[in-house]
Amino acid sequence: DQQVKQNSPSLSVQEGRISILNCDYTNSMFDYFLWYKKYPAEGPTFLISISSIKDKNEDGRFTVFLNKSAKHLSLHIVPSQPGDSAVYFCAASVSHSGGSNYKLTFGKGTLLTVNP
């Protein structure tokens, strides 16, 4: 039972263009969402997050959008750079009192390739 789904195993874009990575979830209890980036032979690296009380969060070239009614979130990278080529994981959590989540449920990941 995949509670967090990334339906595109791979995505290829040209340098300078926008990359849009999508993620859907089924568990309505999830209220905090994160994106991680993973290079080969390294652990995942935290990229950006969003709370369910927001619908958008921006950090430099990275923006995450959350559509709670559709149980959908997306990560936009503008402009895309060759160094962005990596596997991107969407993750979700149920936060607890005190505001700190702990257990993350990950999607299977999307391999982004940014071509020069």
Place this chain on the structure above:
Amino acid sequence: DTGVSQDPRHKITKRGQNVTFRCDPISEHNRLYWYRQTLGQGPEFLTYFQNEAQLEKSRLLSDRFSAERPKGSFSTLEIQRTEQGDSAMYLCASSGSGSYGYTFGSGTRLTVV
């Protein structure tokens, strides 16, 4: 601080042998997590410590698996009587209270032959 360290990076073992992995978290982080990642999948939660207390274990963590975090510092994950299905990347991560997003280590890749 050099981040989260995991040792060894790679481990090849024969089926039936016991293996132990070590994780050194970021020193000021009180939460420590173990995840397992198999090919083509995202990381799957195994267990979680707050300081030295193990607060949750996934049903993925069978009786052959045990994790400890003595004194709330480093952690070990032991797998007894390894099976081929245990072959995976074992990831350790840590975070501080109230912080979102973990810092992951580079993982230990286990191959059971």
